[in-house]
Amino acid sequence: MMRSSPPLPMRAAMPHPHLSAIADLVTGYVNGFDRACAQFGLDVQTLETLLLDANVEACPGCDWYVDSHELLGEGDAPDGHCDNCRPS
Ligand SMILES: [Zn+2]
Numbered sequence: 001m002m003r004s005s006p007p008l009p010m011r012a013a014m015p016h017p018h019l020s021a022i023a024d025l026v027t028g029y030v031n032g033f034d035r036a037c038a039q040f041g042l043d044v045q046t047l048e049t050l051l052l053d054a055n056v057e058a059c060p061g062c063d064w065y066v067d068s069h070e071l072l073g074e075g076d077a078p079d080g081h082c083d084n085c086r087p088s
Contacts, residue, residue: 061085
């Protein structure tokens with residue numbers, strides 16, 4: 001009788017097959033982090049690692065997850081905040 005093979009340990013070096021979908025979810029909703037955890041069955045630690053791989057970081061001003069490059073500002077001094085927090 002065939003048994004299914006045991007689950008392989010998560011390798012941090014391997015990109016998650018749904019990484020871009022996960023990143024879209026996390027950056028698209030204010031509670032996207034929780035949504036992604038639930039939808040893809042991830043724990044907080046795993047999801048945070050995946051987001052770093054996808055260059056997604058939390059804005060220190062509002063905790064919204066955005067692409068890392070958004071936190072760099074637009075040419076001038078990097079302010080480390082997302083577009084919503086940046087004074088216009
Ligand atoms: Zn922000």
